[in-house]
Structure formats: C-alpha cells, structure tokens
Amino acid sequence: MAVDKKLSLMPGPHIRKEVSIEKIMYLFSLALMLPAGASIFLFGRHALFIILTGVLSAVFTEYIAKRIRRQRFRMDGSALITGLLLALTLPPRLPLWMVALGAVFAIAVAKEAFGGLGYNIFNPALAGRAFLTACFPKEMTRWVLPFEAVTSPTPLNSGFVWHNGKIALYKHLFLGNVGGSLGETSALLILIAGFLLLALGIIDWRIPLCYIGTVALLTFSFGKDPLFHVLAGGLMFGAFFMATDYVTTPITGKGRIIFAAGAGVLTVMIRLFGGMPEGVCFSILLMNAFTPLIDRYVRPRPFGWRKTDEQKRGS
Amino acid sequence: MFRTIFKGKSFSGGVKVPENKLTENESVEVFPAPKRAVLPLAQHIGAPCEPVVKRGDKVKTGQIIANSKAFVSAPIHASISGKVTGFIKTITPSSGKVVEAIVIDSDGEDEWERMEAMDLSAPRDELLKRIRDAGIVGLGGATFPTHVKLSPPKDKRIDTIILNGCECEPYVTSDHRVMLEEGEKVLLGLEVIKRILSCDNAIIAIEENKENAISHLRDLIKRKKISTEVVSLKTKYPQGAEKVLIKVLLNREVPLEGLPFDVGVIVQNVSTARAIYEAVFEGKALIRRVLTVTGMVKRPKNLLVRFGTSIESLIDHCGRMEGANEVITGGPMMGISLPVLDLPVTKDVNCILVKRSLRIEERDCIRCGSCVRACPMNLLPTELVKYIKAGMYERCSEYYIDDCMECGSCAYVCPAGIPIVQYIKVAKNEIRRRVKGGS
Known part of the structure; x- marks a missing residue:
C-alpha cells in the first residue's frame, strides 16, 4: 500500500498552543522596557547608550559565535534579553567599551561556549556582570544619584547616610530616586513589569516570592530592616528577571522554591557578613551551579506512586 | 448527593485546549451501508482473530466472520450482508499496523443475523458471554475487550462504576451525541454493567461543556428512578483519561503500573454502554458506531457508520475542502495521521479530523518547565x-x-x-x- 504523497504524516498532538520561544522572549523584553525607560529617565542619555551598547554587542556576539560554531543564527530574542539585562545591572557611568566587553563575555563565554540557548549553566547576563566586577572593581562601583552627576553610594554601601526619616527613604527606594545600577533602583516599575510577566504566565511566582520572602525573613531575624533590604539594591530586579531565567533555574516547582530560598540565604549572607555591599548577582550565579543537582534530586511524586515503589527508583 | 457539589471539579496538570466542537448540534446521520466492507482481523488490544469464513461464503450482517480462542480478544462480525470476496492486507487506522482483513461485497439485502434478546434477569456469565460474542471493545479509543474489563480478578472488589462521557478531545462529539440521542440505551447498558459487577454505585462523568447531555441524563435518571449520579466536570484536557477521572471523582490514585480495579473502580465509555445495550436487549453485534467527521470538510457531521466503510467515502460525503493535507483518526491530541485514506473504519475510530498540517520546527529545550x-x-x-x-x-x-x-x-x-x-x-x-x- 503506497503512501499518499499528498497527505502529511505528523506526530501528535496535531494542535499546539500559540506559543514559541520568540513570543516568550519578546514579551519578556517588552516588560523590561519599563525599568529600561525608567533608567533613561533617572540617569539620562548615558543610560540609553549603555542599553544600546549592551543589546547590540550581545546580538552581534551571538551572530559571530553562531558563525564560528557553523550554526544558524536566529533572532530568537535571547541575546537581546541578555544584553538588556546586563545593561540594566550596570552602574550609570560605566564606559561603553566595558559594557560591550561584558556583553561579549556573557554571550561568547557564558552562553555559546556552553552550547547556546538551553545549555548554559550560568545566567549569561549575570556572568557578564560578574566578569566586569572582577575586571573593573573601581568603575563597577562608581554610583551617581539620579538627575544629577553627583557621585553617591548605593543605599547598601556603608557610606550611605540618610537624614530625612524612614518613610521618605522607602519612598525614594520605591520610586528609584537613589544611587544604583540602571534598572534596579525603581521597585515600582520592577513590580509592574514583574506582575505583567506573572500575569502572562512567563515567569513562575514561586521564585520572586520565595527569594524576596527569604531575604525579608532573614534580615528581620538578624535585627535589620527587612523592608529596606527588599527595596534597596538589586534584589527585586534579580528576583523577577534573573532568578526566573528558564535555562539556568530548576524545572520543577519544588526545585524553584529551593533555588529561590537558597539565593535568598546567600544574598543575606553576602550583604550582612560578606565583603561586598550587594550579593544578588553572586547568590544567583551560585545557585545556578546547583540547578542540575536540584533537578536531579528534586522530582515530583509521580501519579499513583506509593512508598513501595521507592526501591524501583534507586535501581 | 454530596458529589454534586463537585461541579467543575478538576485535577492538577492538564491543558486548556480550544474545544472546536463543530458538530455538537448535528444529529447523528445514518451513513448508508457500504457496497464493500473491509474488516481487519485485529481491531482490539489482545490476540488477533482467525477467519471462520472462506472466500465465496455468504454472510449475514452481524454474523461472526473471525474469532479467537484467547480470552483477551473479541470476535469480528460482518457489517453488511453479502459474499466474502477475499482477504487483503490493510492498515488499521489507529495503530498503523499492517493486518489481514476480510473483504465482503454487499448483496444489497442487509439481512441480519441476530442473537436472542436477553434482559437483566439473565445470569451474569451469560451477560458477559454476550458482550464477548457481540465483539464489544472499549469504544473510547482503547479497544480493550469489554468482557475482560468486566471480569476483574476475584480478589478485587469493585465499589464504583464510572461511565466516561467526558470526551475531552477537541472536535470529537460522537459520545456527546450518543448521550443526547440514545441516553436510555446508555443507561440500560450501564444497568447491565452494574449487574455483571454486582455494583450499584455508578457515576456518569461529563465535562461541563456538554450541559445539555448532563441535564438530559439527569432527567432520564430521575424519571426512571435509577441510582446513578451524573457529575459535571471542568472542561480540561485530559479530563477523560481513566486515571485522571478516578482521581477527580473519587480522589483515588491508580497505582503505578496498576489498573483501575486496583482501587475498586471500573471505567467504561458511554458509547460502549450503548453497544452493550444493543448486544443484550436487541441481540445485535457491534457492527457500527457513531463517529465525527470534522475539521476542514464542508459539512462536518456525526455519522453512524458500519465498520469496514472506507474513510475516504466519509470525507467525500462531508465535502472535501481544498488545502487540507492531513487526516487524523481520533482527536487532535492523541489521534494519529493517516498515510492513505483508503482505510476501513474500525471499532476505535471515534473521529476523522481533516486539517492542514502544522509544520513545527523542533528547537532546543529552553527548560521553561x-x-x-x-x-x-x-x-x-x-x-x-x-x-x-x-x-x-x-x-x-x-x-x-x-x-x-x-x-x-x-x-x-x-x-x-x-x-x-x-x-x-x-x-x-x-x-x-x-x-x-x-x-
């Protein structure tokens, strides 16, 4: 019986959800436009240049890397996000060539050298940032206040002083009128963008909730101001946009809770006891390294599984 | 009736799929008996049948033409009356396996051979034997011989029968129409199942998108004073999967590698119940079924079709549409696409979906979860x-x-x-x- 050439044979399911990698990536970048816009508003033209440099170098590096690896380059939006995320975690006065170097490292080393999208272990944007921090410690910690070119420490730095009362501080932190990396200062816009992504089902609520919750709980139990620690620094940004990266975080709900709680613990450790004022970047990177292990051992209980099935799993 | 508060009850996991039940309001149309019927010898899970007729034999509609001594098997019947004209190889539309098939050419008489009608007072073994003799298999798509499913091991006590009318696959409406148009037969078929299993506790599970079927069956049950409950479930795929259904209705989990009877449950499809009714009360073997022809056809329909009818003739009957290049038997989620259209309808074909194929490129996993x-x-x-x-x-x-x-x-x-x-x-x-x- 000859196969009818006009008929196509396809594996099921024969209908698919209206979703694609591109759709997810571009919606994610769209949400990031909120903190990106805020950074330009707060820190001026140079912020725009940093963002453009980050995005363009990331995409260009991806193109070159794909050419070298003899793979097809496609604008799937992932390099765009890496460039955008990296730019938004950088100080507002960073020289543009450093931004470009960070993006090259992020894409070429942290992503493509590991196999490209889906195979990288570390969050490329954070790896790029860590690389820059290691190479240019001075430039990476030069902060300015929004709307003015005056250098100023971030709220987490030891040199940070505040005289105008707690409520006013919270308000400044919430709106973003403090020193810090481009995208991390305005908690309000991060929240709006974050909730947008939650509503679209693109990010998992477990991660920001557990990450921020753990930090609040721990700082409170160490006698610090939990609200300050939640709003200041890169926690909100990291919790909504970095720790939620699909590739570098666990796939199960339980695994993600462990991941986020672990990142929360590490962040508080670094902030309170470490040599650096901020620990979000390194805590997420460290937990990225644990992701394969978490996925190997934290698995959901299969339907119909009973205690007696336990031996089978080990075999 | 405390279970009625479970309206809209659901389960974890699963997906919302576009329902596309184009034919839910189309009454079942009787598709004329074909001039030629091609009847594969394996239309069920279990041992394939051996032919008991030879070329040139005259057969009547409903006469056994192939059978097997194995317990897990079900006989095949002539779906039209006429002459056996040969044996050919064909592909069963659902499994894609090449199997032998008996070809019958019609004499146009449609003379039936019926078994003796029975009723609920018949002994249990007789009822089970009748279900086997009538060639009944699970019509939801699994095609597991029904008499086997209704003979659980002696040590398994069955306390609940679930009649599955979920029909969670998009497009498919055959069970829906059977419930609406032949609800009495479905309920009487269920009574036979109850009698065989000596279990009076039965639930009919229907997704809430079939509101009219739910209220129709509830009315019938009230009028006939039968002890059966109709439970409305949330419309979500795969609500109708046996294990999912048992979990949702009874909060019992069928163990890994286990079967529903391990948790005291037997699940049967509503169309199977209807077939049981016809076998027992009317003495008719299973030689036809209701199926949905839908998707890219001009007139989507629910048809009552004799087995062995060519799938191509059904599509032509409903009006081919330009641009369609894929034909699927079963629903779009679990159905399989056909390599050729000149294939016979078998017991498990509940839907023929004509569509344009999706070209989907496989990419690397991004671990989205x-x-x-x-x-x-x-x-x-x-x-x-x-x-x-x-x-x-x-x-x-x-x-x-x-x-x-x-x-x-x-x-x-x-x-x-x-x-x-x-x-x-x-x-x-x-x-x-x-x-x-x-x-």
Whole structure:
C-alpha cells in the first residue's frame, strides 16, 4: 500500500498552543522596557547608550559565535534579553567599551561556549556582570544619584547616610530616586513589569516570592530592616528577571522554591557578613551551579506512586 | 448527593485546549451501508482473530466472520450482508499496523443475523458471554475487550462504576451525541454493567461543556428512578483519561503500573454502554458506531457508520475542502495521521479530523518547565526527552516513562515545538524491544 504523497504524516498532538520561544522572549523584553525607560529617565542619555551598547554587542556576539560554531543564527530574542539585562545591572557611568566587553563575555563565554540557548549553566547576563566586577572593581562601583552627576553610594554601601526619616527613604527606594545600577533602583516599575510577566504566565511566582520572602525573613531575624533590604539594591530586579531565567533555574516547582530560598540565604549572607555591599548577582550565579543537582534530586511524586515503589527508583 | 457539589471539579496538570466542537448540534446521520466492507482481523488490544469464513461464503450482517480462542480478544462480525470476496492486507487506522482483513461485497439485502434478546434477569456469565460474542471493545479509543474489563480478578472488589462521557478531545462529539440521542440505551447498558459487577454505585462523568447531555441524563435518571449520579466536570484536557477521572471523582490514585480495579473502580465509555445495550436487549453485534467527521470538510457531521466503510467515502460525503493535507483518526491530541485514506473504519475510530498540517520546527529545550506543569501524571517530560535523545534508555524507567499515557499535554504547550510524545513512544518501543531481546 503506497503512501499518499499528498497527505502529511505528523506526530501528535496535531494542535499546539500559540506559543514559541520568540513570543516568550519578546514579551519578556517588552516588560523590561519599563525599568529600561525608567533608567533613561533617572540617569539620562548615558543610560540609553549603555542599553544600546549592551543589546547590540550581545546580538552581534551571538551572530559571530553562531558563525564560528557553523550554526544558524536566529533572532530568537535571547541575546537581546541578555544584553538588556546586563545593561540594566550596570552602574550609570560605566564606559561603553566595558559594557560591550561584558556583553561579549556573557554571550561568547557564558552562553555559546556552553552550547547556546538551553545549555548554559550560568545566567549569561549575570556572568557578564560578574566578569566586569572582577575586571573593573573601581568603575563597577562608581554610583551617581539620579538627575544629577553627583557621585553617591548605593543605599547598601556603608557610606550611605540618610537624614530625612524612614518613610521618605522607602519612598525614594520605591520610586528609584537613589544611587544604583540602571534598572534596579525603581521597585515600582520592577513590580509592574514583574506582575505583567506573572500575569502572562512567563515567569513562575514561586521564585520572586520565595527569594524576596527569604531575604525579608532573614534580615528581620538578624535585627535589620527587612523592608529596606527588599527595596534597596538589586534584589527585586534579580528576583523577577534573573532568578526566573528558564535555562539556568530548576524545572520543577519544588526545585524553584529551593533555588529561590537558597539565593535568598546567600544574598543575606553576602550583604550582612560578606565583603561586598550587594550579593544578588553572586547568590544567583551560585545557585545556578546547583540547578542540575536540584533537578536531579528534586522530582515530583509521580501519579499513583506509593512508598513501595521507592526501591524501583534507586535501581 | 454530596458529589454534586463537585461541579467543575478538576485535577492538577492538564491543558486548556480550544474545544472546536463543530458538530455538537448535528444529529447523528445514518451513513448508508457500504457496497464493500473491509474488516481487519485485529481491531482490539489482545490476540488477533482467525477467519471462520472462506472466500465465496455468504454472510449475514452481524454474523461472526473471525474469532479467537484467547480470552483477551473479541470476535469480528460482518457489517453488511453479502459474499466474502477475499482477504487483503490493510492498515488499521489507529495503530498503523499492517493486518489481514476480510473483504465482503454487499448483496444489497442487509439481512441480519441476530442473537436472542436477553434482559437483566439473565445470569451474569451469560451477560458477559454476550458482550464477548457481540465483539464489544472499549469504544473510547482503547479497544480493550469489554468482557475482560468486566471480569476483574476475584480478589478485587469493585465499589464504583464510572461511565466516561467526558470526551475531552477537541472536535470529537460522537459520545456527546450518543448521550443526547440514545441516553436510555446508555443507561440500560450501564444497568447491565452494574449487574455483571454486582455494583450499584455508578457515576456518569461529563465535562461541563456538554450541559445539555448532563441535564438530559439527569432527567432520564430521575424519571426512571435509577441510582446513578451524573457529575459535571471542568472542561480540561485530559479530563477523560481513566486515571485522571478516578482521581477527580473519587480522589483515588491508580497505582503505578496498576489498573483501575486496583482501587475498586471500573471505567467504561458511554458509547460502549450503548453497544452493550444493543448486544443484550436487541441481540445485535457491534457492527457500527457513531463517529465525527470534522475539521476542514464542508459539512462536518456525526455519522453512524458500519465498520469496514472506507474513510475516504466519509470525507467525500462531508465535502472535501481544498488545502487540507492531513487526516487524523481520533482527536487532535492523541489521534494519529493517516498515510492513505483508503482505510476501513474500525471499532476505535471515534473521529476523522481533516486539517492542514502544522509544520513545527523542533528547537532546543529552553527548560521553561511548561511540560512539567502540564503533565497530569506528574512526570518530567523534558528530562525524559533529554535522556532519550542521549540514548540513555535505562534512565527512562527511573523517570517513570511507563506511567506516561501519551496524552500530549506536554507537547501541546512546548514553546520549542519538541514532539515529546513521539520521543516517548519511540523510547517505550525501544525499551520493550530490549527487554524482549533478553539483554
């Protein structure tokens, strides 16, 4: 019986959800436009240049890397996000060539050298940032206040002083009128963008909730101001946009809770006891390294599984 | 009736799929008996049948033409009256296996051979034998011989019968129409099941998108004073999967590698119940079924079709449409696409879906975890695919590959377009082959 050439044979399911990698990536970048816009508003033209440099170098590096690896380059939006995320975690006065170097490292080393999208272990944007921090410690910690070119420490730095009362501080932190990396200062816009992504089902609520919750709980139990620690620094940004990266975080709900709680613990450790004022970047990177292990051992209980099935799993 | 508060009850995992029940208001139309019927000898799970007729024999509608001595098997009947004109090889539309088939050319008389009518007072063994003799298999698509399913091991006590009218696959409306148009027969068929299992506790499960079927059956039950409950379930795929259904209705989990009777439950499809009615009360063998022809056809319909009718003739009857290049038997989630259209309708074909094929490029997994959340069996589909791709089949059992019922929820939601179910099917076959090979 000859196969009818006009008929196509396809594996099921024969209908698919209206979703694609591109759709997810571009919606994610769209949400990031909120903190990106805020950074330009707060820190001026140079912020725009940093963002453009980050995005363009990331995409260009991806193109070159794909050419070298003899793979097809496609604008799937992932390099765009890496460039955008990296730019938004950088100080507002960073020289543009450093931004470009960070993006090259992020894409070429942290992503493509590991196999490209889906195979990288570390969050490329954070790896790029860590690389820059290691190479240019001075430039990476030069902060300015929004709307003015005056250098100023971030709220987490030891040199940070505040005289105008707690409520006013919270308000400044919430709106973003403090020193810090481009995208991390305005908690309000991060929240709006974050909730947008939650509503679209693109990010998992477990991660920001557990990450921020753990930090609040721990700082409170160490006698610090939990609200300050939640709003200041890169926690909100990291919790909504970095720790939620699909590739570098666990796939199960339980695994993600462990991941986020672990990142929360590490962040508080670094902030309170470490040599650096901020620990979000390194805590997420460290937990990225644990992701394969978490996925190997934290698995959901299969339907119909009973205690007696336990031996089978080990075999 | 405390269970009625479970209206809209659901389960974890699963997916929302566009329903596309184009034919839900189309009354069942009797499709004329074909001039030629091609009847494959294996239309069920279990031992294939041996022909009991030879070329040139005259047969009547409903006469057994192939049978097997095996317990897990069901006989095949002539679906039209006429002459056996030969034996050919054909493909069963649902399994894709090449099997032998008996060809009958019609004499145009449609003379029936019926069995003696029975009623509920008949002994249980007689009823079971009748169900076997009538060739009844699970008409929801599993085609497991019904008399086997209704003979659970002696040590398993059955306390609940679930009649499955969920029909959670998009497009398919055959069960829906059977419930609406032949509700009495369905309920009487259920009474036979109750009698065989000596179990009076029965639930009819229907998704809430079939509101009219729910209220129709509730009315009938009230009027006839039968002790059966109709439960409305949330419309969500795969609500109608046996294990899911039992969990949702009774909060019992069928154990890994277990069967529903392990938790005291037997699930039967509503169309199977109707077939049981006809076998017992009317003495008619299973020679036809209601199926939906839908998708890219000019007039989507529900048709009552004799087995052995060519699928192509059904599509022509409903009006072919330009641009369609894929024909699927079963629903779009679990159905399979056909290599040729000149295939006979068999017992398991509940739907013929004509469509334009999706061209989906398979990309690398981005580990989004959508498949993990969609899996109603709580498995890790992406991890399975990872090990299958690496050829590490031994890891698959560690990830409970056998617990996968291939519902397709994972692949449906996958943004990378990975045909996860296909990988799993291939791996299951490979694992089975290795086990058989004794290595």
